Amino acid sequence: MAGADSPSAALRRRDLCARGIRLAGKMRSDVVNLLDAYVERQGLDASASVAAVEGVPQAAVERWDEQTGTQRLLENLAAYRAFRALLAQMLEEQREQLGEADAALGQALAAMLLQVSAFAYHLEELLRLESRGPPSEEEDGPPPQPQGLFEQKLRGLGVLRELAQWAVRSARDLRQLSKPGPGTGSAPSPSESP
Amino acid sequence: DSHIQYERVGADVTMKCGSMDWDAAVTWTANGTDIDESHLNGSYLILKNVNLMQSGQYSCYEGSSWHLKYQTSLRVGTSPREPVLMCRSNNYPKGFYCSWHLPTPTFIPNIFNISVIHGTKEMVCEKDAVPKNRCHIRYLQLFSTVKYKVTLTVTNALGKNFTTLTFDEFAIVKPDPPESVVAKPVPNNPRRLEVSWQNPSSWPDPESFPLKFFLRYRPLILDQWQHVELSDGTSHTITDAYAGKEYIIQVAAKDNDIGTWSDWSVAVHATPWTEEPKHLTTEAQITETTSASTSSFMAPPTTKICDKGAVVGSGAVAVCWTAGLVVAAYSVLFI
Numbered sequence: 443m444a445g446a447d448s449p450s451a452a453l454r455r456r457d458l459c460a461r462g463i464r465l466a467g468k469m470r471s472d473v474v475n476l477l478d479a480y481v482e483r484q485g486l487d488a489s490a491s492v493a494a495v496e497g498v499p500q501a502a503v504e505r506w507d508e509q510t511g512t513q514r515l516l517e518n519l520a521a522y523r524a525f526r527a528l529l530a531q532m533l534e535e536q537r538e539q540l541g542e543a544d545a546a547l548g549q550a551l552a553a554m555l556l557q558v559s560a561f562a563y564h565l566e567e568l569l570r571l572e573s574r575g576p577p578s579e580e581e582d583g584p585p586p587q588p589q590g591l592f593e594q595k596l597r598g599l600g601v602l603r604e605l606a607q608w609a610v611r612s613a614r615d616l617r618q619l620s621k622p623g624p625g626t627g628s629a630p631s632p633s634e635s636p
Numbered sequence: 637d638s639h640i641q642y643e644r645v646g647a648d649v650t651m652k653c654g655s656m657d658w659d660a661a662v663t664w665t666a667n668g669t670d671i672d673e674s675h676l677n678g679s680y681l682i683l684k685n686v687n688l689m690q691s692g693q694y695s696c697y698e699g700s701s702w703h704l705k706y707q708t709s710l711r712v713g714t715s716p717r718e719p720v721l722m723c724r725s726n727n728y729p730k731g732f733y734c735s736w737h738l739p740t741p742t743f744i745p746n747i748f749n750i751s752v753i754h755g756t757k758e759m760v761c762e763k764d765a766v767p768k769n770r771c772h773i774r775y776l777q778l779f780s781t782v783k784y785k786v787t788l789t790v791t792n793a794l795g796k797n798f799t800t801l802t803f804d805e806f807a808i809v810k811p812d813p814p815e816s817v818v819a820k821p822v823p824n825n826p827r828r829l830e831v832s833w834q835n836p837s838s839w840p841d842p843e844s845f846p847l848k849f850f851l852r853y854r855p856l857i858l859d860q861w862q863h864v865e866l867s868d869g870t871s872h873t874i875t876d877a878y879a880g881k882e883y884i885i886q887v888a889a890k891d892n893d894i895g896t897w898s899d900w901s902v903a904v905h906a907t908p909w910t911e912e913p914k915h916l917t918t919e920a921q922i923t924e925t926t927s928a929s930t931s932s933f934m935a936p937p938t939t940k941i942c943d944k945g946a947v948v949g950s951g952a953v954a955v956c957w958t959a960g961l962v963v964a965a966y967s968v969l970f971i
Contacts (some may be wrong), residue, residue: 501780502780506729506779608779610893615758621844
């Protein structure tokens with residue numbers, strides 16, 4: 443296993459970051475399109491303010507520029523793992539609500555789920571390079587599922603909106619990571635899970 | 637005892653001479669000039685349907701003693717119309733600024749008050765010394781979906797008005813135009829121009845927040861622009877320039893992921909390299925270059941018309957050169 447500072451690890455990190463940045467860019471444009479389609483299909487008001495929904499990772503962050511590389515990776519990974527579970531639930535809900543009537547939306551959601559999973563994988567690999575390893579997922583239960591149809595739609599809106607923000611944030615995070623210098627350090631994060 | 641008195645344009649103004657009785661004998665002056673008695677009602681000065689020209693210093697003197705009994709500075713103006721407010725982030729992710737102005741002047745002093753709310757949090761917009769009517773805010777949070785609500789209130793002695801802007805963090809990102817745009821001919825290449833530029837100096841971190849660029853260029857004698865979008869790098873070589881024709885070139889910038897395009901940069905001019913004609917004297921060379929832009933336009937012999945490569949741009953801009961040439965030939969004759 444290559445040490446965190448070996449040349450091959452540095453190359454692999456740059457490669458993973460570069461691919462991650464491209465993937466984040468694609469996720470962003472795909473989720474923006476998906477958001478438009480979702481709002482239309484679900485009969486929602488695009489300008490509606492959606493209060494932060496439980497279980498949906500918020501991209502908003504304070505002192506973003508002061509985060510360490512490891513912090514960035516951990517926060518991103520937690521978010522995308524949550525999005526993976528949320529999108530899976532949304533796919534289920536969508537199949538139940540609309541059945542086969544809206545294959546296009548279902549396909550778009552499934553494609554998004556794939557991209558999110560791929561991105562989570564990139565993050566796990568980057569964490570392995572930090573010789574820290576990704577945290578296990580065993581404790582993470584599935585997110586609470588909203589009961590009513592309207593609540594499900596609102597949550598879906600919230601999920602896609604936050605994912606659109608996260609995709610932008612992730613690209614920025616990976617660029618910070620691929621910069622040479624202290625930003626890529628693996629200083630222990632203050633919010634380390636026990 | 638001196639006051640300032642603000643009155644609306646078109647109003648009827650009645651000025652009393654301080655504590656003097658209505659039937660006291662007084663003289664009023666406006667900016668030192670006596671006012672005709674026809675404007676008086678007893679000792680009151682009546683100004684009907686005041687206009688801006690009537691602003692000034694009004695004084696009232698007791699009839700016989702010429703003691704100054706009252707003085708006021710009359711300022712005629714209007715209450716404010718709805719102000720114009722604009723907010724923009726040209727230094728993302730540091731913060732943003734808002735600037736404002738009144739669409740029409742009020743002619744009297746105005747006070748502007750700005751409030752910025754992010755969700756439930758009230759933020760402080762620090763006023764800039766220069767320019768006035770501008771304030772800036774540092775972002776406390778990034779990547780937030782919660783919108784910002786900016787309310788600008790303008791108040792003066794005759795009334796108040798306000799306007800509100802609501803936007804999210806990404807929507808107002810608009811960099812300043814690229815700087816130091818330079819365009820140079822490429823030696824021994826009659827169809828090339830090398831263009832380079834720099835990131836706007838106001839953009840704090842182009843490494844983490846890279847900009848992408850839009851280049852547009854055209855020969856001076858044509859109206860239609862060619863466009864090139866560049867996702868990285870701060871230089872580009874134009875390879876389809878018309879030999880010997882002077883070009884005008886501009887560049888715009890945008891954050892890679894969010895916001896809108898900057899304004900166009902300052903325009904630069906350049907002409908591709910041309911081979912020195914060996915058989916002409918210096919004088920004849922000068923004549924040739926100055927007449928080149930005014931003579932009827934002819935495609936240089938080396939230019940292929942409607943090459944696949946000569947059709948550039950996309951969508952509405954994609955055009956074959958021949959259409960441009962025909963139009964240009966006619967338009968040049970009318971210059």
